[in-house]
Amino acid sequence: MEWIERLNRAIGYIEEHISEKIDYDQIAKVACCSTYHFQRMFAYMANVSLSEYIRRRRMSLAAADLQCGDEKVVDVALKYGYSSPTAFNRAFQSVHGIAPSLVKEKGVSLRAYPPISFKIIIKGADEMNYRIEKKEAFRIIGIAQPLHHEIEKNFEIVPQMWQKAAMDGTIPKLASMMEGEPMGVLGVSVCNDLEEWKYFIAVASAKGIENQGLQEYMISPFTWAVFPGEGQCPQAIQELEQRIITEWLPTSGYEYDNGPDIEVYLNQEPKNSRFEVWIPVRKKN
Template identity: 35%
Template sequence: MLEQLNRALDHIESHLDHEIDAAELARIAMTSEYHLRRVFSALAGMPLSEYIRRRRLTLAAAEVLADERTLLEVAVRHGYSSGEAFARAFRAMHGVGPGEARRTGAVLSSQPRMSFRLVIEGSSSMRYRIVHKNAFHVVGKKARVPLVHEGVNPAIAAFVQGIDRETTDRIKTLSDQDPDGIVAVTDDLDPGRAEGTELDYWHGVVTSTRIPNDNREDRNDRNNSDDHHDTHDLDTLAVPPGTWAVFENTGPYPQALQYLWRDIFTEWFPANPYRSRPGPEILRVRPFEDENGTQAHAALWIPVEPTTS
């Protein structure tokens, strides 16, 4: 897959002064646009759109300093509809506006051209299994939180701490399939995975239980049920049938888990006939304490689909 990704990077480089279509890049990379954005973000450490923006502004900076075109001409050449929009983007990357950079010859930033290569170390292996699941529900409590790449996510920590023990116990009783028990589920993420973008976070269980909708028929069903009070205040996510790749590791929490997610997209996907697909990611964590501090055994479920030839 890395060869195809590098072809997509070549296409970007030759079209920096044109509109770049992510769907066309996915076709060149022989994958889906969703998977392309996910893998690129993991490999490059930034979203695909950010890389394209930074490459354009790198070339634009050279043209600004060359003083052969007006600033507006440079802006339009690199896809900006106005001088003001170009100046804002230029300042965000380089720390100075284009006019000041031209007058003073300021030192500017640069985004080097990227290429990907596979480094084979052979020092570790990844434990995984492929699971095909029928339709199910995620039931629990949901919050919209920002994405954090490293360390504890304070928004998630505060959200989970705010769920009382009685509610957690009620949620736990609904678990009836693998992965069992309380899980963390993330959904509706930006494919580029930029830090600070928002996602839906679920503290809940995987279950066949259907939570009633708030309509007359379902309210009557709840009123006639002995356990109607157990679920009416919970959130639910319906998940269609699909395939998941399940990865497991043990190590310091949450660092080991964050490294696992990185390794899945930088090592496992390029070496296996699967690609990521839209859908919720499911994490089951079992923490424990040892002489090294807080450790955890984690099982991470990533929605996948076979690649097509």
């Protein structure tokens, strides 16, 4: 229950600062987890990204202000962090379907998005196989690109990386250099709060990378919760990750540690993929 309470405290923080510039790092601190993992958990549990949720809340409040008060559109725009009237109009119309100048017209329909409240719903109908594995530090080598701190902005970067790596021969090249656990081609989200966020397509290996256009990264020792899965990717792996966060994590006795998320691809058949999801965990206090 404590985990859910932390999420609800984070929602309370958002509400208290809804008309200010909201610091994602501070929200995550309220929830006692990393900025990356908070956004992941929020998106899977709320079925909407954190940035979209904040935008909807602001536009709900902006509509109420415009409908019930005498404030000008430009003043309401500034109140909710929009220095550009054009950007405010665009955001308002994307939520309500009309321009903010029309809210007082007769018969206008608006959308209200109240604050989210999280709670645990016990499902338990479908089993989840997993194992807990303690692993010492290990080195990965591969290709990498920086990631945005608003994670939904990465939904184009990562698939494009995989597509390019499959077409230019990078994946077979990496597979030939694989040695050590976890055995498979890895998708690694390095998104802790202490360094630049990056996404790696990589393998575990101690081999040299001179003049091969690759990067290396040392993954620190962690305890991992490892979940096997299979099916058509990326849908199957996304569904498994959602179940991990919404069903397993809240009642597991574990919480996220500040390490990378790892997807281990055990074969190279996207339509019939076998994979594992590794998440860094620690025992709750």
